[in-house]
Amino acid sequence: MSLESSAPLGRQIADKARRRKLLKENPAPFPNTTRVITISNQKGGVGKTTTTVNLAAALALSGARVLVIDLDPQGNASTALGAVHREETPSVYDVIIGDKPIGEVIQKSSQVENLYCVPATIHLAGAEIELVSLVAREQRLRRALDIFLENQDQKFHYVFIDCPPSLGLLTINAFVAAREVLIPIQCEYYALEGLSQLLKNIQLIELHLNPELRLSTILLTMFDSRTNLATEVANEVRQHFPEQTLKTVIPRSVRISEAPSYGQSVIEYDESSTGALAYLEAAAEIGHRGIIGKVATHGS
Ligand code: ATP
Numbered sequence: 316m317s318l319e320s321s322a323p324l325g326r327q328i329a330d331k332a333r334r335r336k337l338l339k340e341n342p343a344p345f346p347n348t349t350r351v352i353t354i355s356n357q358k359g360g361v362g363k364t365t366t367t368v369n370l371a372a373a374l375a376l377s378g379a380r381v382l383v384i385d386l387d388p389q390g391n392a393s394t395a396l397g398a399v400h401r402e403e404t405p406s407v408y409d410v411i412i413g414d415k416p417i418g419e420v421i422q423k424s425s426q427v428e429n430l431y432c433v434p435a436t437i438h439l440a441g442a443e444i445e446l447v448s449l450v451a452r453e454q455r456l457r458r459a460l461d462i463f464l465e466n467q468d469q470k471f472h473y474v475f476i477d478c479p480p481s482l483g484l485l486t487i488n489a490f491v492a493a494r495e496v497l498i499p500i501q502c503e504y505y506a507l508e509g510l511s512q513l514l515k516n517i518q519l520i521e522l523h524l525n526p527e528l529r530l531s532t533i534l535l536t537m538f539d540s541r542t543n544l545a546t547e548v549a550n551e552v553r554q555h556f557p558e559q560t561l562k563t564v565i566p567r568s569v570r571i572s573e574a575p576s577y578g579q580s581v582i583e584y585d586e587s588s589t590g591a592l593a594y595l596e597a598a599a600e601i602g603h604r605g606i607i608g609k610v611a612t613h614g615s
């Protein structure tokens with residue numbers, strides 16, 4: 316290898332070592348009360364599930380007790396966490412539609428200590444319609460979650476809710492159950508399209524159903540530093556949401572996309588990868604910042 320080509324590689328290795336050292340030296344404190352964070356964006360394929368499972372794993376590996384609620388009928392978060400989610404498996408559907416306690420459907424991760432999952436099965440696909448005729452249809456997840464969290468001897472530090480790519484009743488249930496919204500934004504051309512509608516919905520929920528709800532966090536995902544467009548999108552998002560946007564950016568990384576097929580987070584799959592490091596940094600940043608963010612539409 317010529318000196319010329321090894322120099323950037325050397326720099327990259329040194330940079331990663333420096334970032335790992337920083338992470339090790341500055342562990343994030345655990346929150347005093349449970350932070351319930353919903354990961355939402357009605358745009359499909361922007362990294363919601365990837366962000367949910369990797370942040371959850373990163374925080375659990377740091378010692379926090381973490382619960383992931385899979386609220387997407389696709390069940391991708393359940394798959395990525397290695398949770399059983401066959402048709403007959405007790406799931407979030409039974410909680411929302413059948414009033415089953417969360418404690419009866421929760422699964423412990425076989426891979427990561429302190430990490431738990433409420434799986435989603437195919438039944439959830441019908442829940443949007445079944446919910447329409449139910450009493451307190453927007454509050455069903457909130458009620459179940461509040462009861463569950465109140466009755467834990469050992470407190471959960473974080474609950475992440477992975478939303479489907481839509482703004483229907485399942486997503487509304489997630490907004491009502493949460494105190495914080497995290498929006499992953501893919502660094503590409505249409506990134507900001509649809510964002511104002513999402514913000515409007517969050518504001519409506521805040522006004523009518525859940526006054527505590529905050530847009531606390533925006534995470535830039537699938538960032539490709541070789542394209543000017545990615546940098547432009549990132550800059551624009553930061554301009555609109557200077558407080559909420561994390562400094563950490565998640566790079567486009569093959570390792571991140573490979574991990575779910577092994578039922579693993581990228582951190583277990585390849586801890587030395589840039590993708591793993593980025594999610595560890597994003598988790599630490601979220602932990603250090605605590606809850607920030609004023610009204611949901613701030614900066615829009
Ligand atoms: P949906 O709207 O269908 O629920 P989503 O918003 O949850 O999608 P993901 O499933 O997390 O998005 O990601 C979409 C695809 O992009 C997946 O195949 C995932 O593995 C891949 N992906 C996510 N983040 C990255 C990344 N940083 N680098 C490379 N691939 C990624």
Ligand code: MG
Pocket residue numbers: 363364365387391477478479
């Ligand atoms: Mg998803």
